[in-house]
Amino acid sequence: MAQDQSMKTMRLYDQVERILNELHHLGIDEDAPLSVEDLTPFDQYHYHGTQAVDEAAHLLGATPQTEILEIGSGIGGPARHMANATSCKVTAVELQPDLSTLAEQLTGRCGLADRVEHLCGNALDKPLGDRTFDAIMSFLVFLHIPARAELFSVCHSLLKPGGSIVIEDYIKLGEPSDKQAEDLRVKVQCPYVPDMETYRQHLLDAGFVSVEIEDMSASWTAFTGERLAAYEARREHNVKVNGEDLTDGLHDFYATTAGLFADGVIGGVRILARRD
Numbered sequence: 001m002a003q004d005q006s007m008k009t010m011r012l013y014d015q016v017e018r019i020l021n022e023l024h025h026l027g028i029d030e031d032a033p034l035s036v037e038d039l040t041p042f043d044q045y046h047y048h049g050t051q052a053v054d055e056a057a058h059l060l061g062a063t064p065q066t067e068i069l070e071i072g073s074g075i076g077g078p079a080r081h082m083a084n085a086t087s088c089k090v091t092a093v094e095l096q097p098d099l100s101t102l103a104e105q106l107t108g109r110c111g112l113a114d115r116v117e118h119l120c121g122n123a124l125d126k127p128l129g130d131r132t133f134d135a136i137m138s139f140l141v142f143l144h145i146p147a148r149a150e151l152f153s154v155c156h157s158l159l160k161p162g163g164s165i166v167i168e169d170y171i172k173l174g175e176p177s178d179k180q181a182e183d184l185r186v187k188v189q190c191p192y193v194p195d196m197e198t199y200r201q202h203l204l205d206a207g208f209v210s211v212e213i214e215d216m217s218a219s220w221t222a223f224t225g226e227r228l229a230a231y232e233a234r235r236e237h238n239v240k241v242n243g244e245d246l247t248d249g250l251h252d253f254y255a256t257t258a259g260l261f262a263d264g265v266i267g268g269v270r271i272l273a274r275r276d
C-alpha cells in the first residue's frame with residue numbers, strides 16, 4: 001500500500017489547498033459559505049466530474065434513505081455532489097490527512113455536515129469497525145491499492161446483503177515501456193494494474209455477483225487529452241493563481257496520464273457489482 005508521503009510524488013495530491021486560491025480568485029472569501037456547485041469545477045479528482053457521480057447514483061439507485069460509503073474520497077467532491085443531488089448520506093474515507101481535513105472544512109461550508117461524514121484512514125484497516133453500508137462508490141482509488149484480494153474482501157464485508165459497489169478504475173491494455181512503468185509507479189502511484197478479465201475474476205473471487213463492466217477506455221483517453229489541452233490553454237491563469245512550480249507539476253501529471261491512455265498502456269472501467 002502506498003503510504004501518504006510517497007503519494008505526494010503524484011502532483012494531483014500536492015498543495016490541495018489550491019482550491020482555496022481558485023475560490024479567492026473568484027472573489028469568495030476564506031470562510032464564506034459555499035454551494036456545492038462553487039466547488040465542482042475544482043474538487044472532482046476523477047474523469048468527467050459530476051457526470052460520473054450522477055451515473056454512479058443511477059447505477060446504485062441512490063435515494064434519501066441510501067447510506068453510501070465512499071472509499072478514497074479526496075477533497076470530498078464526489079461525496080458532496082452525491083449527497084446534494086440525491087439527499088443520501090455519505091461516509092467518506094480518505095487516506096491522506098491534508099485532503100481529509102480540507103474535505104471536512106469544505107463540506108461544513110456547504111452546510112452538508114449532517115449528510116457527509118469525513119473520516120481519515122486507510123480503507124484496508126477497516127476504520128469503520130463493524131458498520132455496513134447499502135452501497136460503496138470509489139472513483140480512481142483502487143489503482144493505488146495493489147492488494148486486491150484484501151481490498152475486495154474488505155469491500156464485500158462493508159456491504160449489507162444485496163448491497164452494490166460502483167468502481168471506476170484503470171485497467172491494463174498494453175505492455176508499458178520501462179519509462180511508462182516507472183511513470184505509473186511514481187507519478188501516478190499505480191504499482192499494479194490488471195486487465196479487464198483479471199479484474200472481473202478478483203471481484204468474483206471475493207464473493208461479488210452480477211459483475212457488470214463498462215469499458216471507459218475511449219472516453220477516458222479523450223477526456224485526459226482534453227484536460228491536458230485545457231490546462232495548457234489556461235497556463236497564464238494557472239501560474240497567476242497557483243504559482244509556476246505547482247502549475248508545472250500538475251501539467252506534468254496531466255501530460256503523463258494523457259500519454260499513458262493515448263499510447264494504449266492503460267484503459268478504464270466502470271464496474272457495478274453486488275453482494276448476495
Ligand SMILES: C[S@@+](CC[C@H](N)C(=O)[O-])C[C@H]1O[C@@H](n2cnc3c(N)ncnc32)[C@H](O)[C@@H]1O
Binds near residue numbers: 072073078121141
Ligand atoms: C484520484 S483520487 C480520487 C479522489 C475522489 N475519489 C475523487 O474522485 O475526487 C484517489 C484518492 O484515494 C485515496 N486513497 C488511496 N488509497 C487509499 C486507501 N487505502 N484508503 C483510503 N483512501 C485511499 C488517495 O489518498 C486519493 O485521495
